[in-house]
Amino acid sequence: xxxxxxxxxxxxxxxxxxxxEKFNSFVREMALAFHAALDDAAADPDIRCVVITGNGxxxxxxxxxxEAIDPEGPELTRIVSEHYNPAILRIRNIPKPVVxxxxxxAAGAGANIALACDIVIAKESASFxxxxxxxxxxxxxxxxxxxxRLIGLQRASALMMLGDKIAAPEAEKMGMIYKSIPDESFDIxxxxxxxxxxxxxxxxxxxxxxxxxxxxxxxxxxxLALEDELQTKAGKSEDYTEGVNAFLEKRKxxxxxx
Numbered sequence: 005x006x007x008x009x010x011x012x013x014x015x016x017x018x019x020x021x022x023x024x025e026k027f028n029s030f031v032r033e034m035a036l037a038f039h040a041a042l043d044d045a046a047a048d049p050d051i052r053c054v055v056i057t058g059n060g061x062x063x064x065x066x067x068x069x070x071e072a073i074d075p076e077g078p079e080l081t082r083i084v085s086e087h088y089n090p091a092i093l094r095i096r097n098i099p100k101p102v103v104x105x106x107x108x109x110a111a112g113a114g115a116n117i118a119l120a121c122d123i124v125i126a127k128e129s130a131s132f133x134x135x136x137x138x139x140x141x142x143x144x145x146x147x148x149x150x151x152x153r154l155i156g157l158q159r160a161s162a163l164m165m166l167g168d169k170i171a172a173p174e175a176e177k178m179g180m181i182y183k184s185i186p187d188e189s190f191d192i193x194x195x196x197x198x199x200x201x202x203x204x205x206x207x208x209x210x211x212x213x214x215x216x217x218x219x220x221x222x223x224x225x226x227x228l229a230l231e232d233e234l235q236t237k238a239g240k241s242e243d244y245t246e247g248v249n250a251f252l253e254k255r256k257x258x259x260x261x262x
Contacts, residue, residue: 007034009059010041015052015202017045021114024060029068030113032078035087042094052261053202054098055194056121057105066112066135088113088145095120096217099210101201105194106172106181111135116145119154122213124181125197126172127190132180134164153220154180205243206261 009020019041021028030038045054058064071077078086095102095117104118106126111133118124118132126132134151136143143151143164152160155178163170172184185193201209211234219227238244243259250257 006037007031008037008041010044012048012051014199015050016055016198017041017048017051017053018055018057019045021056021058021064023068024058024062026068027062027065027109028058028060028114029065030087031068031071032083032087035083035091038091039094042091042098046094046098046100049261052100052204052206053198054100054102055105055198056095056102056117058107060108062108062114063104063106063110063130064114064117065109066114069139084144088117091117092120092146096213099213100206101209101213103194103198103201105190106130106132107190109133112143113145116143116147116150119150119180120146123197123201125183125185125190125194126175126181127187128172128184129187130172130184132170132172132175133167135167137165137167149220151180203259205241205247205257205259207241207243208238211238 007021007023009018009022011018011020019038021034021038023029023031023034042054045051067083072080072083101123102121104121104124106118106124107130108127109131110118110126112135115132115134134143134147142148147164151163154160155163159178162168170178170180172181175181176184183193215227215230215234218230222230242262246259247257
């Protein structure tokens with residue numbers, strides 16, 4: 005069985021966690037396949053938007069603990085350094101928008117993989133859990149970096165220490181995710197968002213992502229200098245020329261992604 009399903013349609017790549025009987029929890033084979041799928045999406049010039057979602061009732065329940073405690077399996081340090089860290093860096097560095105389509109529970113590393121994406125939408129029935137404290141671990145997969153920046157230190161600390169389950173509508177209200185969407189209209193909303201992203205000037209979106217990534221470590225002066233640098237690059241793109249011409253000619257732009 006392929007633990008990661010990969011499909012392409014209309015400039016959109018969909019990466020699906022595919023261990024539904026285990027709530028899409030990760031084992032090493034699945035993690036390495038996830039890396040490969042992200043690499044394929046990054047390298048494919050026809051792909052202009054990436055979706056990460058889950059098969060079945062869950063988005064991803066995080067690490068399969070049976071593997072983590074297996075004396076013949078990878079040690080915990082390898083699981084973090086070889087499975088999750090490379091996945092988070094790929095998501096943040098891929099020069100294309102990455103959308104997390106959270107279809108069910110996102111727990112532990114599964115929650116933090118979702119929160120590392122550029123845009124997170126979730127079914128109203130979905131939920132997010134920083135489950136690490138329940139078994140004596142700390143949040144990984146970038147959670148201690150991402151979550152406090154999304155919702156503030158106090159809330160992030162409480163969710164990580166108490167392990168509360170946060171329903172998608174509440175996650176939206178606190179700024180953890182972009183939108184909570186009724187289950188029955190989720191697929192339609194996902195299609196609308198991803199189609200819009202795939203039709204946008206992808207090069208400019210990639211530069212925006214780069215600016216956001218670096219903003220966390222910059223002073224205001226450094227960030228202004230970076231904006232100057234990246235805006236100059238964006239202004240030399242064919243998409244910028246097309247966007248301006250379309251505006252002046254009062255027509256819909258046709259962006260090429262470069």
